Amino acid sequence: MNERTFQFRLRSRHPAPDRATQDLVVEFLGDSGEWEPQQLSLTMPGFRIYLISLLLCQHFYLVANAREKAIPLQQVEADFLVTTSSDWIVAGVEGDFRIRLDATASEQERGLADDDAIAYMQERMKLCPISRNLPDGVRKRIDLTSLG
Structure with missing residues (x-):
């Protein structure tokens, strides 16, 4: 049985003071092998909308938990890969999320993004309702790293 793969990438900015998402x-x-910007619309294939919603749910949980912990988030980058069976059943989800902290924030504020906070946010991302509704047999890997 042949697998299908769907690859996405994401970038967003989170400027002070409120760290709300901008420029997503x-x-x-x-x-074609080219990266294509995605604008959700009624003409977009429904399955692609579903996969984008899975990615955006992870992003939302990451940003919300960073804000909750007062982490001075400046930027998020992500690579997201979904594999399916030949008949479009999701088999695996892999997300590599990277955060960049605001260099103008105090050392104390940047220190809030310690290993425990990163691990906490990574675990919380897995609680995204769309991820939680994937069948138990789906391979799921979501990694979060801080680029400083």
């Missing part, structure tokens, strides 16, 4: 860009690796 989601791109899809098309059949």
